[in-house]
Amino acid sequence: MARIMHVTALIVAAGSGTRMGGDLPKQYARIGGKAVLAHAVDALLSHSKIDAVRVVIGEGQEDIAREALEWRDVGDFIIGGATRNESTRNGLAAVETSHVLVHDAARPFCPPEVIDRLVETLDGDAVAVVPVLAVADTMARLDDGGLGEAVSRDGLVKVQTPQGFRTEQLLDVLEQSDLAGAAATDEASVIRAAGLPVVTVEGHAKLEKLTTPADWARAAREMEQDMVPRTGMGFDVHAFAGPGPIILGGIEIAHEKGLAGHSDADVLLHAITDALLGAAGLGDIGEHFPPSDPQWKGAASDQFLVHAAKLVRAGGGTIDHVDATVICEAPKVGPHRAAMRTRIAGILELPEASVSVKATTTEKLGFAGRKEGIACQAVANIRMASA
Numbered sequence: 001m002a003r004i005m006h007v008t009a010l011i012v013a014a015g016s017g018t019r020m021g022g023d024l025p026k027q028y029a030r031i032g033g034k035a036v037l038a039h040a041v042d043a044l045l046s047h048s049k050i051d052a053v054r055v056v057i058g059e060g061q062e063d064i065a066r067e068a069l070e071w072r073d074v075g076d077f078i079i080g081g082a083t084r085n086e087s088t089r090n091g092l093a094a095v096e097t098s099h100v101l102v103h104d105a106a107r108p109f110c111p112p113e114v115i116d117r118l119v120e121t122l123d124g125d126a127v128a129v130v131p132v133l134a135v136a137d138t139m140a141r142l143d144d145g146g147l148g149e150a151v152s153r154d155g156l157v158k159v160q161t162p163q164g165f166r167t168e169q170l171l172d173v174l175e176q177s178d179l180a181g182a183a184a185t186d187e188a189s190v191i192r193a194a195g196l197p198v199v200t201v202e203g204h205a206k207l208e209k210l211t212t213p214a215d216w217a218r219a220a221r222e223m224e225q226d227m228v229p230r231t232g233m234g235f236d237v238h239a240f241a242g243p244g245p246i247i248l249g250g251i252e253i254a255h256e257k258g259l260a261g262h263s264d265a266d267v268l269l270h271a272i273t274d275a276l277l278g279a280a281g282l283g284d285i286g287e288h289f290p291p292s293d294p295q296w297k298g299a300a301s302d303q304f305l306v307h308a309a310k311l312v313r314a315g316g317g318t319i320d321h322v323d324a325t326v327i328c329e330a331p332k333v334g335p336h337r338a339a340m341r342t343r344i345a346g347i348l349e350l351p352e353a354s355v356s357v358k359a360t361t362t363e364k365l366g367f368a369g370r371k372e373g374i375a376c377q378a379v380a381n382i383r384m385a386s387a
Helices: 036-045 062-069 084-094 112-122 167-176 187-193 213-225 267-279 302-314 334-348
Strands: 007-013 052-057 099-104 128-134 139-143 146-151 157-159 163-166 199-202 227-243 246-248 251-253 257-259 318-327 355-360 373-385
Touching: 007 036, 007 084, 036 052, 036 062, 036 099, 052 062, 052 084, 084 099, 084 167, 084 187, 099 112, 099 167, 112 128, 112 163, 112 199, 128 187, 163 167, 163 187, 167 187, 213 227, 227 267, 246 257, 251 334, 267 302, 267 318, 267 334, 267 373, 302 318, 302 334, 318 334, 334 355
Parallel strands: 007 052, 007 099, 128 199, 318 355
Antiparallel strands: 099 163, 128 157, 128 163, 139 146, 227 257, 227 373, 246 251, 318 373
C-alpha cells in the first residue's frame, strides 16, 4: 500500500553554540571535513521516508550556512528567532507536509533505524513521538556543591531528537502555549504541557547532543571508528607545445615551452585530482570536466582539485595525504617544490605535512627523456565511511 503520510525534516540550527567555545557556531564547525549541520542534513536527506529537509538558521548566517551545505537541496533558508520555539515556529510555517520531524543540528549522526521508528509511529496516528534512551548512570542531586541525595533512575530517560509531530497541531500548540518562550527546551515539552500524549521509541547513543569540547572529541572518535582507509591513483601527461611559461602544481614556472592542453595543462594538479576521485570511487577528471566542453578551455586547474576535494568531504570523507611524482627532464622541479607543496596544501585545505611533491627523470628514455613533455603520477589516501 502506498504511503499517504508525507514528512518534512526541520533542522533547527539557529543557535550561537557559545558553550563550545570559539567564534564559529558549533553547527558550522567541521567533523571529518564536513560541517556538523551538513552531517545532520545528509542523514535525513538520504532517508527514503523523508520527503523534504528544511533548515532554520540564525539571522546573518546565510553565507556560512550556504558554504556548509554547498549543493544540498534544503530549499530557501528559514530565519529563526530569539528563542528555540520562535525558530521552530518560523520553520513550521514553511513546512508543507502533514507531518514533521524536528531535529537539533547539534545531533549530527542520526541512524536510519531511528527515523524508521519515528515515522512508523506517526503513521499510526500518534500526536507526537520522541526517541529516548534509558539513563544508565547513578543519579544524585548537588548539595551546596557536594554530592547530595541519590535519585532513583527508574523510569528516567534522556530525550533526544528528531521528534515527530503532526505539523499543524504542533504549530497551533506552540503559538498558544505559555511555554513557547525561552523556558521550553524542546517541542515535546510544549506538547506535554498542553496535555497531549507523547509516545516514545528507542533512541540511539549516536544521537547524543554536541555541547562541550569533550562531546566534540567523542563524536570525532565515533566517526573515525566508522571510517575505512581508501587509496586512489592518478596519472597524467601533457606534451610541450607553444611558448612558455608552464603551470605546474598551481604555480607559474618559466620555461621556453608551454604545455598543450584544453585547460592550463597543469599535469601535477590533474594527477592529484584523478587520485582523489579514484579513492572516492567518483570516476576521473574527464567525466567531471570534459575536454570537449568549451567552458574549461584555458581553465585554471586548481578549481578541478577543489571540486574533487569537496566531493570527498561531501561524502563524509577525510583527506589524509597526497603524494605526487613529476616525471620530466626539464624544467627542474627542485627549486619550486616548496612553493608547489604550499600551493597544493592551500587548495586542499591540508597542512603541508600532508602533501608530498617529488620529481624524477627517465634517464633520457622515452618521451620525457626526449623532452617532449611532462608526466605525473599521484597517490591519494583518504578515509570514508564504510558502506
